[in-house]
Amino acid sequence: MAATARRTGRPHTAVLSRELIVETALRLLDERGEHGAGMRDIARELGVRPSALYNHVKGKEDVVDGIRELVSDRFDISGFGVLPWDRAVERWARSYLGSFAAHPPTIALLGVQPLATGSRTSRMYDTVCAGLIEAGWPEGRAMQIVVALECFILGSALDHAAPDDMLDPGEDPHVPVFRAAYDARDRELDGRRPAEASFELGLRAMLTGLRAEFEALGGGRDPRPAS
Amino acid sequence: MAATARRTGRPHTAVLSRELIVETALRLLDERGEHGAGMRDIARELGVRPSALYNHVKGKEDVVDGIRELVSDRFDISGFGVLPWDRAVERWARSYLGSFAAHPPTIALLGVQPLATGSRTSRMYDTVCAGLIEAGWPEGRAMQIVVALECFILGSALDHAAPDDMLDPGEDPHVPVFRAAYDARDRELDGRRPAEASFELGLRAMLTGLRAEFEALGGGRDPRPAS
Secondary structure, three states: HHHHHHHHHHHHHHHHHHHHHHHHHHHHHHHHOOHHOHHHHHHHHHHHHHHOOOOOOHHHHHHHHHHHHHHHHHOOOOOOOOHHHHHHHHHHHHHHHHHHOOOHHHHHHHOOOOOOOHHHHEEEEHHHHHHHHOOOOOHHHHHHHHHHHHHHHHHHHHHHHHHOOOOOOOOOOEEEEEEHHHHHHHHHHOOOOOHHHHHHHHHHHHHHHHHHHHOOOOOOOOOOOOO | OHHHHHHOOOOOHHHOHHHHHHHHHHHHHHOOHHHHHHHHHHHHHHOOOHHHOOOOOOHHHHHHHHHHHHHHHHOOOOOOOOOOHHHHHHHHHHHHHHHHHHOOOHHHHHOOOOOHHHHHHHHHHHHHHHHHHHOOOHHHHHHHHHHHHHHHHHHHHHHHEEEEEEOOOOOOOOOHHHHHHHHHHHHOOOOHHHHHHHHHHHHHHHHHHHHHHHHHHHHOOOOOOOO
């Protein structure tokens, strides 16, 4: 019905753009999941024929890369080249989590589709790699670090999308230690979600481990040492 | 066609069991994705009416929990209570990654469905928590550690399901540092997949960070100190 109203109500062809198509696709993905955000669904939602979309995007893969750009545009890379590398990574990681946690269906989707050449997301990676390498990380290590952090962040985003009591063992006489550990964890949350507490612990552990690795590699060469 | 052949060829009703249903569901999930592994699909594959499945499983959620059990049955928990906690965690984490990487569609599916009371997966968690707590970790910290590691492992399993060149920036003049870092990473792989290299780096960093946290908490109480 909305599509019909739009079709008669406004000059949709004039406003159709790559940006509008991609934003619509992301909204449909959030509302309906991957199988409700195909090219036909996007066209119907925008009140145009599917063929009209192809004047602005090359196809579904291009739309998915556009979604990747929308999500990665919100990563905070402002710390790289300015703050110590570990604080820049921390800022980036938190914003990365927030961007994906706001759009859970993008996690599995973007996790496996190859990056498109020329994507704005590539510029994000360029800045992050430059920040790490300028800080003293070996050139060949930067991408390993970025991907390892991404794995943790994407898994955490998935965890943020799950119910808080997802791992509640219930009344099960066979798992008394799990039950006690679960309850003890909940008592320590102080108003945080379980997923938040685990993200904080994991990020702290990874950064501590990376700092140790950096020092072992001779991090003293760094003009901006770890904080 | 296979279903018809089976229907006439063997006494399927006699062999129908929860185990067979769950194993079939996992196979369909791997072959077709989540939308091809519903109750009707499982019934068709087994050559029975959907209603026959309900004599053995409560419904789709029960099947998914069965899949979770099949996957988590393969986690190696043999180190807990025997090896230093960090080496037990390392063994568990590697087997956990392998189990999920072998069945990529389970990652997003199991990542958000609540654990069923009485699941064999709960016993796995019980053993892991007991190992950590006996080693000296505070009771309330064990689940945070487990979930933080799971986030990293599940994200890594997703990364293992992606093409190796997923992040190749291609010929893009705007990202010279990313391009150089990507190529330098590839030169250092020594036959490993990029996902393997990042998993090793990330796991090492998390374990180093957790050991530091353990020591800061007074890990000296541990009868089996970290290795």
